[in-house]
Amino acid sequence: MLYQGNSLHAELSDGIVRLVFDNQNESVNKFDQQTLLELNEAIDIIASADGVTGLLISSGKSTFIVGADIMEFGPTFKKEPEDIIEMVGKANSIFNKIEDLPFPTVSLINGTALGGGCELVLTTDFRVCDTKGNIGLPEIKLGIYPGFGGTVRLPRLIGLDNAIDIIAAGKSLRAEEALKQHLVDAVVNKDKLDLAGTKILAQANAGKLNWQAVKSRKTSKLALNNTEQMVTFTATIGFIKAKSRGYPAPVEAVKAMQKAAGHGRDKALAIEAKGFAKLAKTSESKALIGLFLNDQLIKKKGKKFGTIAKDVQKAAVLGAGIMGGGIAYQSAYKKIPIVMKDIRQAGIDQGMGEATKLLSKLVKRNKIDNARMAEILSNINPTLSYGSEDFSDVDIVVEAVVEIPHVKKAVLGDIEKVCTPGTILTSNTSTISITSLAEDLEHPENFCGMHFFNPVHRMPLVEIIRGEKTSEEAIATTVAYASKMGKTPIVVNDCPGFLVNRVLFPYFAGFQGLIRDGADYLKVDKVMERFGWPMGPAYLMDVVGMDTAYHAKEVMAEGYPDRMSDNFRTSLHVMYDAKRFGQKTNQGFYSYTTDKRGKPKKNVDPETATMLASVMSNGAQDFSDEDIINRMMIPMIIETIRCVEEGIVDTVNEADMALIMGLGFPPFRGGALRYADHIGLQALCDAADKYAHLGKLYHPTDSMREMAAAGKTYYND
Numbered sequence: 001m002l003y004q005g006n007s008l009h010a011e012l013s014d015g016i017v018r019l020v021f022d023n024q025n026e027s028v029n030k031f032d033q034q035t036l037l038e039l040n041e042a043i044d045i046i047a048s049a050d051g052v053t054g055l056l057i058s059s060g061k062s063t064f065i066v067g068a069d070i071m072e073f074g075p076t077f078k079k080e081p082e083d084i085i086e087m088v089g090k091a092n093s094i095f096n097k098i099e100d101l102p103f104p105t106v107s108l109i110n111g112t113a114l115g116g117g118c119e120l121v122l123t124t125d126f127r128v129c130d131t132k133g134n135i136g137l138p139e140i141k142l143g144i145y146p147g148f149g150g151t152v153r154l155p156r157l158i159g160l161d162n163a164i165d166i167i168a169a170g171k172s173l174r175a176e177e178a179l180k181q182h183l184v185d186a187v188v189n190k191d192k193l194d195l196a197g198t199k200i201l202a203q204a205n206a207g208k209l210n211w212q213a214v215k216s217r218k219t220s221k222l223a224l225n226n227t228e229q230m231v232t233f234t235a236t237i238g239f240i241k242a243k244s245r246g247y248p249a250p251v252e253a254v255k256a257m258q259k260a261a262g263h264g265r266d267k268a269l270a271i272e273a274k275g276f277a278k279l280a281k282t283s284e285s286k287a288l289i290g291l292f293l294n295d296q297l298i299k300k301k302g303k304k305f306g307t308i309a310k311d312v313q314k315a316a317v318l319g320a321g322i323m324g325g326g327i328a329y330q331s332a333y334k335k336i337p338i339v340m341k342d343i344r345q346a347g348i349d350q351g352m353g354e355a356t357k358l359l360s361k362l363v364k365r366n367k368i369d370n371a372r373m374a375e376i377l378s379n380i381n382p383t384l385s386y387g388s389e390d391f392s393d394v395d396i397v398v399e400a401v402v403e404i405p406h407v408k409k410a411v412l413g414d415i416e417k418v419c420t421p422g423t424i425l426t427s428n429t430s431t432i433s434i435t436s437l438a439e440d441l442e443h444p445e446n447f448c449g450m451h452f453f454n455p456v457h458r459m460p461l462v463e464i465i466r467g468e469k470t471s472e473e474a475i476a477t478t479v480a481y482a483s484k485m486g487k488t489p490i491v492v493n494d495c496p497g498f499l500v501n502r503v504l505f506p507y508f509a510g511f512q513g514l515i516r517d518g519a520d521y522l523k524v525d526k527v528m529e530r531f532g533w534p535m536g537p538a539y540l541m542d543v544v545g546m547d548t549a550y551h552a553k554e555v556m557a558e559g560y561p562d563r564m565s566d567n568f569r570t571s572l573h574v575m576y577d578a579k580r581f582g583q584k585t586n587q588g589f590y591s592y593t594t595d596k597r598g599k600p601k602k603n604v605d606p607e608t609a610t611m612l613a614s615v616m617s618n619g620a621q622d623f624s625d626e627d628i629i630n631r632m633m634i635p636m637i638i639e640t641i642r643c644v645e646e647g648i649v650d651t652v653n654e655a656d657m658a659l660i661m662g663l664g665f666p667p668f669r670g671g672a673l674r675y676a677d678h679i680g681l682q683a684l685c686d687a688a689d690k691y692a693h694l695g696k697l698y699h700p701t702d703s704m705r706e707m708a709a710a711g712k713t714y715y716n717d
Helices: 033-048 070-077 083-100 116-125 151-157 162-170 175-180 191-204 212-221 225-243 248-260 265-280 283-306 320-333 345-364 370-378 403-416 472-484 500-516 520-531 537-544 544-558 572-577 606-611 625-645 652-663 674-679 683-688 704-711
Strands: 008-013 016-021 056-059 105-108 112-114 126-130 135-136 172-174 184-187 315-318 338-341 380-383 396-399 424-427 447-452 461-466 486-492 590-594 601-603
Touching: 008 033, 016 033, 016 191, 056 191, 070 083, 070 265, 070 283, 083 116, 083 212, 083 265, 105 116, 105 191, 105 572, 112 116, 116 135, 116 151, 126 191, 126 283, 151 162, 151 212, 151 248, 151 265, 162 172, 162 225, 162 248, 172 175, 175 184, 184 191, 225 248, 248 265, 248 283, 265 283, 283 486, 283 652, 283 674, 315 403, 320 338, 320 345, 320 370, 320 380, 320 447, 345 370, 345 380, 345 683, 370 380, 370 704, 396 403, 396 472, 403 424, 403 683, 424 472, 447 472, 461 472, 472 486, 486 652, 500 537, 500 544, 500 572, 500 625, 500 652, 520 537, 520 625, 537 544, 537 590, 544 572, 590 674, 590 704, 625 652, 625 674, 625 683, 625 704, 652 674, 674 683, 683 704
Parallel strands: 016 056, 056 105, 105 126, 112 135, 126 184, 315 338, 315 396, 338 380, 396 424, 424 447, 461 486
Antiparallel strands: 008 016, 135 172, 447 461, 590 601
């Protein structure tokens, strides 16, 4: 044994050193400070050992290296930029030692090699991965870019265009795609990795593979002339800047590659490190790392629920159609058989059609084959009746019928009579009180809300709503089922709109107020999209559906009359009365046509401006971007804070995650409460006071003012 550490070990046999990452304290390999320290010691020993003809780097875990230890990012990124640059420099000096070894080197990648794991394999001369390989640089998603040489080595290895595509988007590549892009040199079955690596070393030492040329290419200037660089970088930076909507990391990554292009490895790494330290100190990085930690908290809470949850082996959904079909698809796709019940054959056909359409897309993209599609569809049992044989062994039921209280109550009463007493019943309601829906049930303790977001297969969030009589077992089982479906469940308490819709409608109210005061809806949409929202409020209302929004707004107004009832005619009233319900009728704020892929294409409708003029109190007015953002965001932030203060949601972490996963809140801003911390509570209260005349939605709570006066924040990191 050449070296034995806690995170890795190395042994020499027949001239070949096998360096194996195998952290004894973790289920996966990560690049934490201890691992880097051991790697440095091991490489020094390997470099000075006699008779070495090659190095194979592999993993003793079920997957290679998942990346850096993100738990270390918080304290590290609080340091001064110079200290961060020094930390990155030390890591790069270790990686450079691997790249500079005087014999050929090969990485043997089983499974995942992300972030620092990918950057490690870029230091070796050759890379072999197994058929399940997944290699990439996702650092952009944490508000930073690769800091261990990724922006330097990747473009020199696979070409500038391909490297930008991977780094600026935070992509990872499957084995075959990595092979096509020359990120890896071979793909083999997992049990053949060592043999393949040994053969490559033999060919390299025999002069059949020019490993020295590979080293030279990675340590030299980028192989593009000045004109080629200028054309590529100018076009790319402009495109990414427009696409990233104020999110700095993708643009900064490309700029780092541009600055480093004319330099050799060491100078290029210094440029990368300086830019990395700059991004590490941004609010966006702090927010995105915070989201990762929030996600860990939610998963930890989910595991606690798992100790009392009933194992869901079979489910049912009542009400087919698009939503029911989406729920059935998601359950069946995750190998949980599901009964899909409707009262009409047309509904069954629509539900099965939705599942078939989604699966057909996966087949077309080679994500699954026809046999897997048939298997998934066979896990959906469509029915028009409450046959005892269909529902006798169901563990959980999701009611997804029309959003009318008495209809839902009737359906829930019917299904309760058919199922066994221990079956958990849930309602996929977006606004109706769970406590009120449980009033006529014999076992209200077995009932809770399970609010999916549309489209079900894409939206990660599921709100689990606790009614007054809901048992912890019902909550736990529903959380477990949502997790098993691949969703992120967040438990909230019952109130009008629950959490997500409750905070969405103050945001919409901000929009309605702007339109009343003469704002251009097109400008408002553009400003909020530049802020980071995937779509502006007018476009979002078209997607939600004006009829759906109108109904939900009535529920909000009844529940919170002091701040959510309308005292003027709004643009929503105009659209609703004109039956311009949005995408579902091809007309709303925008008009819609179908593109080549069959998706709705948004078009500016000249009639809209005329229609909106009817609700403007003083004609068209111009508003600054700052005014638009404040009038849209302040009501949402304050209402989110109210939900935390009232105990509707347990933690600020869960509140922010719900907004990001359920509404598309800009992730790089971290959620409403993280954004409030970034602004500063005193500055937020001062801004809100400027708009106090607009109504109670703009009035900070007493607790907000107390926290502001004390200089407190919602997060303590």
